[in-house]
Amino acid sequence: KAGVTQTPRYLIKTRGQQVTLSCSPISGHRSVSWYQQTPGQGLQFLFEYFSETQRNKGNFPGRFSGRQFSNSRSEMNVSTLELGDSALYLCASSLGPTGLNTEAFFGQGTRLTVV
Amino acid sequence: AQSVTQPDIHITVSEGASLELRCNYSYGATPYLFWYVQSPGQGLQLLLKYFSGDTLVQGIKGFEAEFKRSQSSFNLRKPSVHWSDAAEYFCAVVVGGATNKLIFGTGTLLAVQP
Numbered sequence: 012k013a014g015v016t017q018t019p020r021y022l023i024k025t026r027g028q029q030v031t032l033s034c035s036p037i038s039g040h041r042s043v044s045w046y047q048q049t050p051g052q053g054l055q056f057l058f059e060y061f062s063e064t065q066r067n068k069g070n071f072p073g074r075f076s077g078r079q080f081s082n083s084r085s086e087m088n089v090s091t092l093e094l095g096d097s098a099l100y101l102c103a104s105s106l107g108p109t110g111l112n113t114e115a116f117f118g119q120g121t122r123l124t125v126v
Numbered sequence: 127a128q129s130v131t132q133p134d135i136h137i138t139v140s141e142g143a144s145l146e147l148r149c150n151y152s153y154g155a156t157p158y159l160f161w162y163v164q165s166p167g168q169g170l171q172l173l174l175k176y177f178s179g180d181t182l183v184q185g186i187k188g189f190e191a192e193f194k195r196s197q198s199s200f201n202l203r204k205p206s207v208h209w210s211d212a213a214e215y216f217c218a219v220v221v222g223g224a225t226n227k228l229i230f231g232t233g234t235l236l237a238v239q240p
Contacts, residue, residue, distance in 0.1 A: 015169075044228065054216065054230040067227050101169055103228075110226025112177050114160065117169040 013038065015104050015118035023124045029090040032121045036083050036104030043085040044115060045077060048099040057100075060085055061108045089123075097125045128153045128221045132231035139207050140239045147202040147234050149217030158220040159200040160228070161191055165213045173215075176200065187211070212238045 016035040024030050036043050045057040056069040060079035077087040083104075089096055099122050103115035131150045139145055151157060158177050162170040174185025181193040191202045200217060217231040 017169075046230075053232045056227050056229070059227065069227070103170075108226065109228055110158070110220050112158070114172055114175050115228060116172065117162070119169040120167075122167070 015102055015116055017100075017102050017118035017121050019121060020119065021122045021124075023126060024092050026092055026094060026125055028092050029088060030092060030123060031086050031088045032100055032102075032123070034085045034087075034102030034104075034118060036085070036102075037116055040104040040106055040116075041083050042105045042108050042113070043079055043083065044103045044105075044109065045085070045087050046101045046103065047071075048101055048120070049097075054101070057087065059109055066108060092125045094125050096123065098123060128157075128219070128229055130217055130219050130229055130231035132215075132217055132234050134234045135232070136235045136237070138237040138239060141209050142206050145202075145204045145207045145211070145236070147215050147217075147236070149200045149202065149231060150198050151200070151217075151219045152198065153219065153221050155221075156193075156195065159191075159193060160218040160220075161185065161189070161200075161202045162216045162218060162230075163187075163213045164216065164233075170216065173202070207236075207238055209238045209240065212236055 018033045042061045044059040048054050059067040063079045074090045079085045099120045101120045102118045105113040105115045107113045129152050160175045161173040176193045214233045214235045216233045
């Protein structure tokens with residue numbers, strides 16, 4: 012079956028703009044989590060959605076937001092982009108919420124570059 | 127706060143040699159434990175996981191890991207490394223509670239010499 016699909020794979024944006032990233036989970040998976048990966052900070056948790064509800068959020072400013080649709084697809088949005096937002100954004104899907112004996116499967120990520 | 131430590135930032139081994147990547151976590155209870163591998167510019171691939179039961183777990187690509195509660199460790203091993211194993215390896219834990227989340231270590235970059 013198809014894996015986790017993230018679109019687009021690459022993005023170049025200008026400071027101050029906003030961006031929306033998309034994630035389609037594995038069929039049947041209802042949980043989607045987002046992570047930011049940078050060389051300096053490593054992998055940092057952004058948020059998790061399960062059944063269209065945000066159940067957990069990391070320590071990121073309000074410029075970072077997300078949502079999940081009824082088909083479990085998820086989007087994350089970053090407004091007023093800053094140079095420091097340049098990163099690989101990874102999406103992971105799992106059958107159930109994180110922690111309930113579930114494993115997370117990751118997409119290939121979206122490489123965001125802010126200039 | 128809960129944390130995951132991978133003390134080795136970079137490791138170089140010869141092809142055919144054995145490998146052990148270290149991972150320690152700090153958490154009172156037994157967490158769920160994972161090892162992921164990431165090739166350059168790619169996402170993370172799950173190598174193996176530990177939820178409960180047998181403390182020696184087998185994964186894909188010939189990897190195994192052993193959970194040692196007394197040492198709060200979950201080290202990854204492979205008896206004979208192949209050149210294709212060159213990648214970055216991440217240890218991760220899920221800690222319990224109402225706000226479960228996956229916490230990653232800083233990663234170990236593995237280089238394989240011919």
